[in-house]
Structures are given as structure tokens and as C-alpha cells.
Amino acid sequence: xxxxxxxxxxxxxxxxxxxxxxxxxxxxxxxxxxxxxxxxxxxxxxxxxxxxxxxxxxxxxxxxxxxxxxxxxxxxxxxxxxxxxxxxxxxxxxxxxxxxxxxxxxxxxxxxxxxxxxxxxxxxxxx
Numbered sequence: 672x673x674x675x676x677x678x679x680x681x682x683x684x685x686x687x688x689x690x691x692x693x694x695x696x697x698x699x700x701x702x703x704x705x706x707x708x709x710x711x712x713x714x715x716x717x718x719x720x721x722x723x724x725x726x727x728x729x730x731x732x733x734x735x736x737x738x739x740x741x742x743x744x745x746x747x748x749x750x751x752x753x754x755x756x757x758x759x760x761x762x763x764x765x766x767x768x769x770x771x772x773x774x775x776x777x778x779x780x781x782x783x784x785x786x787x788x789x790x791x792x793x794x795x796x797x798x
Contacts, residue, residue, distance in 0.1 A: 694747030702739020
């Protein structure tokens, strides 16, 4: 079991439902078309399949479509979550880099100001 995470924001993104619905529709269509082609082949070639009731054949078709829909919905949602995580990590790295650059510029400006002040004092003492 992995150690507990320090992540406190665990709410899913708002766009997750349409993405899951699109994945479900895509998977149901793919698995449904494969299931339909398999049905047509089995009706011609397999006498046992021909003897099944219409209700059971419909159940088999719907089961295949539901399975495909669930698989593809999960796939799309996990891809979307991975994309959101990558984007958030990139934003955090970018923010960290900008803050480091800002700190470095401030330090350089302070050193330049201190150097200019020292040069002014040295110039005044030289007069």
C-alpha cells in the first residue's frame, strides 16, 4: 500500500463527465460494431448460437457494448487526469523558475546598488 499523500485537492476536474461520456460512446461504438460483426458471423457458422433466444443475443450485444464503453471511458478519464497532472507540474516548475529568477535579479540589483554606493563613497574620499 502506498504511503499517504500530502495532496489535499482531490476534487475531480469539472470537465471529467463529458470526457467520460465521450469515451463511453466511443468504446460502445467500437465494441458494438465488433460484436455485431461477430454476431453476423456466428449466425451463419454456428448452429448453437443460432438456437439462442433473441433476448440472450441482445444481452450479449449490450454486454459487449457496456464493456467497451467502460474500458474506453476509464482510458479517456485516466489520460485526461494524467494531462492535468502534467500541466500542473509544468506550471509549478515554471512558477518556481520565475521566482528563482526574480530572487536572483533582486540579489544582483542589491549587489549593483551596493557596488555603486561603494564607488560613490570611494570617489568622494578621493576628492
